[in-house]
């Protein structure tokens with residue numbers, strides 16, 4: 088028995104690892120909602136602590152402001168032909184059957200309001216399919232814009248590239264501006280400002296953990312592998328997702344072994360030991376502010392360059408760094424730079440020649456899950472595969488249509504990794520889980536901390552016996568120090 | 569003057585007025601909308617990856633989108649076929665209409681004459697297909713709204729009346745051309761006295777008027793879709809072989 092309501096979830100099996108579009112089940116997931124934010128968190132991140140009294144006017148004003156500032160929103164409000172090509176592409180529809188989870192239906196929630204207040208169709212709401220922003224509509228926004236993981240899969244199939252993620256981002260920004268946001272996302276952003284990371288780990292605990300890892304790895308390998316913290320003048324600042332130091336320690340150990348092997352003078356920062364940027368799931372101001380911490384940490388420590396760790400939305404925000412926070416000319420190119428790119432560059436330079444024992448990974452049949460953010464927003468598709476092929480003998484791809492730019496979201500990306508919406512997470516995680524099952528793999532590699540938190544749960548729920556881990560973890564196992 | 573003469577004169581005035589009004593709304597509305605799209609910035613990189621890494625590749629990506637609808641092909645083969653035939657047939661039908669606007673008529677347009685009926689019918693058939701698809705699939709039925717039906721019905725009426733005046737109740741081409749050229753040279757003359765043709769003209773003018781306020785904006789709007797026209801250039805700075813690394 089599950090601890091949550093399973094009615095939103097469709098249990099039909101996949102055929103050869105691929106799901107058929109399910110029958111429509113209206114309102115199937117209408118009741119699955121995130122907890123609302125707490126005043127202490129919103130106050131800490133410059134958002135209204137409760138719904139503002141004149142919320143309708145303020146929301147429409149904010150909407151107008153975003154239309155002026157964001158070409159994607161502006162264009163995507165107008166040009167959708169409602170052709171339906173995207174309707175069966177979203178994992179949340181595939182898992183729930185709720186037609187409001189069609190990307191186009193989700194987007195129409197915003198478009199109806201757009202037409203009402205910003206186009207002549209607003210004069211004839213019934214004929215023009217325009218709608219007031221009333222309480223009912225706001226509730227729909229809150230529900231369904233937090234059942235979208237901003238994964239961009241729909242954009243791949245839309246003839247105009249309409250990116251529903253961008254529409255969700257705008258809707259969440261409008262809601263945040265009137266005091267409507269979720270506990271999970273606001274809490275995490277508040278923690279970053281307090282402690283430097285999403286998990287709320289204080290600097291002392293971070294240092295302790297690094298020392299603990301050093302002892303552990305020394306005992307296991309006999310090598311003096313360091314996990315340096317706050318080292319002034321290091322060459323490289325590594326910005327991992329903070330979960331790597333606690334939940335996914337094999338990934339953290341991977342970074343340590345890699346840099347030790349290559350003789351790189353690296354460090355993490357206790358001011359910013361987090362790549363994951365939850366501002367992206369909330370509003371522009373916080374996106375910018377969270378990301379700015381990375382550059383600040385790098386300047387404070389005087390490093391030569393920054394390397395982003397295995398984290399999907401960290402990388403999606405990371406590639407925006409020059410646009411968000413100004414030029415990175417003070418650092419050594421290339422920038423922004425991802426750990427998987429770095430490893431591949433080192434591979435090509437021959438840095439690992441003769442020092443890789445692929446058979447160390449022979450107990451694994453490996454498959455690779457493309458995190459939506461790194462694949463569709465960050466151009467990281469070949470690199471992780473190249474690393475896996477270089478360090479493993481046994482690698483298998485999931486079915487075409489579920490990988491690379493067509494990859495499914497893990498089911499909990501971009502602000503959905505919270506337990507109260509477990510039905511949506513398990514439903515959204517279904518296409519990925521069943522594709523993994525089809526391969527028979529026993530190691531599911533990926534380069535995202537959110538995926539690494541969601542996948543073990545979704546794999547368990549869908550009965551897929553597989554270990555979830557990083558790509559660098561595999562490298563670390565095969566590398567002869 | 570006889571009563572019927574007065575009616576024709578009034579109708580002429582109506583159509584001449586509507587024609588200028590619609591043409592103005594169409595051109596000004598479209599240009600205005602495209603100008604708004606053009607001047608609206610994108611606050612952060614938004615390229616869909618993998619894909620274009622240079623401006624040139626991004627232009628090719630958009631050109632591909634405009635001509636062969638690759639995303640639709642990935643999404644749904646039947647829809648792709650229907651949409652492509654619809655747009656291709658529409659383009660050829662529009663092209664053939666040059667013979668009502670130009671003098672002398674370009675050679676290519678004249679060469680098309682034997683296959684014109686084919687393209688016209690294809691256009692009509694594609695509209696029927698798209699209409700059927702909208703109503704016949706639960707998923708598209710769910711998302712369709714009144715404006716979607718309105719556009720399809722309007723296009724269907726344009727196609728039906730157009731085919732009818734070309735192949736059934738023939739309208740006098742010389743009259744039509746005289747009327748159109750008169751409008752274009754700002755010396756309007758009386759409308760051709762052919763009710764079916766006038767219906768055809770009416771539907772076309774309504775479509776033009778509606779265009780800048782409708783989803784038909786995808787016609788120019790697609791050029792400004794950031795996920796398509798933006799190249800992924802964030803790592804354009806610096807090569808991918810860092811020199812400070814040891815070993």
Ligand code: SF4
Nearest residue numbers: 167168170171173245
């Ligand atoms: S594929 Fe694009 S144009 Fe078609 S319904 Fe979806 S968002 Fe609209």
Ligand code: SF4
Nearest residue numbers: 177235236238239241
């Ligand atoms: S961005 Fe992803 S989650 Fe959101 S509507 Fe599109 S496919 Fe669904």
